[in-house]
Amino acid sequence: MNTSEFNSFIVILIYGSLVLLSLLKIANPLKVNRKANFCFGIFLFLWSTFWMDEVLFLITGSAIEFHSLFLVRFVQYLTPVFFYFSVLFYTNPSFTFRITDLKFLLFPAAFMMCLVLTGLGYTKPFEFLSIILIMVQALFYTVISYITIRKHQRKIQQFSSNTEGINLNWLEYIILVILVVNIIYVVYNLFYDPKSLNFFINAIFLVVIYCVGYYSLKQKEIYPLEEKQREELISIDDNPDSEEVKKKLISDEELVRIKTKLGNIMETRKPYLDSELNLIKLAEILSVSTHQLSYVINTGFQKNFFKYVNEFRVEYAQSLLKDLNSKLSILGIAYESGFNSKTSFNTTFKKITGQTPSEFKNRF
Template sequence: MNTSELNSFIVILIYGSLVLLSLLKLTNPLKVNRKANFWFGIFLFLWSTFWMDEVLFLITGETVEFHSLFPIRMIQFFTPVVFYFSVLFYTNPSFRFKAADIWFLLLPAAFLICLLLVKWGYTTPFEYLSVILILIQALFYTGLSYVTIRRHQRKIQQFSSNTEGINLNWLEYIILVLLIVNIIYVIYNLFYDPKSLNFFINAVFLLVIYWVAYYSLKQKEIYPLEEKQRQELISIDADSDTEEVKRKLISDDELVKIKKQLERVMEAQKPYLDSELNLIKLAEILLVSTHHLSYVINTGFGKNFFQYVNEYRIEHAKKLLQDSDHKYSILGIAYESGFNSKTSFNTTFKKLTGKTPSEYKRMSSGL
């Protein structure tokens, strides 16, 4: 099989994989992150259309003319916008479109005008302008998506003690890879022969698509399904550790009272050993509101919820590592301390102690 045949095979795999994954996300068998998966499914379908002309060429043996796929070219430009919509709903399932959001259509409108002018024969300079608009839109919406995910990662630390399954890292990595590949592709289209890069680009895209399939299908529900609890958590500011200080939610006396109550509960009941502990569960134990508890942790301890709980977990893990009577493995100690994976345990332990759990255990045993 030569390079051309191999590239054709990869193109078929790309198109088929994207269409299949799109259908899986749209049907959403697990019924999780419904709105986000709906928009993500549309994004995947739009993404698949970028290989439609190559697939049609393989089927018919004839090069597809520009005007034949003109409607497809029109909707393709919405791909980064739709991807951003999916990110919005992953990070905020209660998001609602407003009239002010009409600005989302400004760049697509400019691109459609360029496409129409190219179709009517005005290839210069509108053909190049349309490619530049594609690059601008890709940069703008991938950048906006990246910022939204980073803000989400800060927010979830305000209410979740284990963020590994809900931090959307996989989307963050995909954004970076797609951004780099798209920049290379656009540069080659403008200044070089894009056919020389086709095999490399398609091979990278195929790997990215399988990465997307794996992580998107295993993505669990990020926010609670119960509407009241969801709204409580969404309304917590991502930067509340600094913002909440500016406006007092409770009196100083009440803050001290809840702070002491919280410390007693953490020492006596050890709720941090529950790997699914979140702000709602801890607030229910203390019989206080989630906003008040968040305020106490942020203001009274100068930490977010994630930091506060995991410091207790690490202290518990250190005791187990120092205890020679317990023959737990590192993974066993991670689970016993309230972590739900060895990766998150190692990362948090190294961040707080400057050593890995294995290094700390060796040091404690005097080896």
């Protein structure tokens, strides 16, 4: 099998994988992150159409200008838009569209106008403008999707003690990989024959698509399904230093009282050993609201919920690591201390202590 035949095989795998994955995301058999998975499924299907020309050529044996169709070109232009919508719904399942969100239609409206004018014979200026719009919109939605995910990663640390599985790291990495690949392709296209790069680009995209499939299908529900609890957590500010968080929710005396009670409960009842501990559970133990507890931790301890809880877990893990008679493995100690994986244990332990659990254990 030569390079051309192998590239054709990869193209078929890419197209088939994207179509199958899009159907799985839209059908959503696990019924999680419904709005996000629906938009992500549409994004995957639109993404698959970029390989349609090559697939049709392999089927018919002759070149078919699939991309030249007006409707197809416009629909493909919406690919980054649906990706961003999926990011919005992953990070905020309660998001609803308002009149102000009509701004999302500005780029598509401008692109459609370019397509119409190009079809009327104004080929050169508007064909060039449409290419510029494609590049600008792709970059715009890539940037705001990345910013939205980063903001989400800060927010979940305000209410979750274990962020692995809900931090959307996989989406962040995919954004960066696709951006880098596209930059390489554009630069190469300017100076060399882009066809010679097709095999390399398609091979990378195939790997990316399989990674997308693996991580997107195992993505669990990020927020509680119960609407009231979900709304409470979403409304918590992601920045503990913001003016809104600094506003007094309770008096100084009440702050000291809850802070003291929280410290006693953490020392005696050790709720941090529960790997599923979140702000809602801890607030119920203290008989306070989630906003009050978040305020106490942010203001009284100058920490977010994630750091506050995991410092207790690391301290507990250190006591187990120091025990020379313990037969627990590093993974066993991780689970015993409230962590839900060895990766999160190692990462958090090193971030707090400056060394890995193994390095700490070897000192004794």
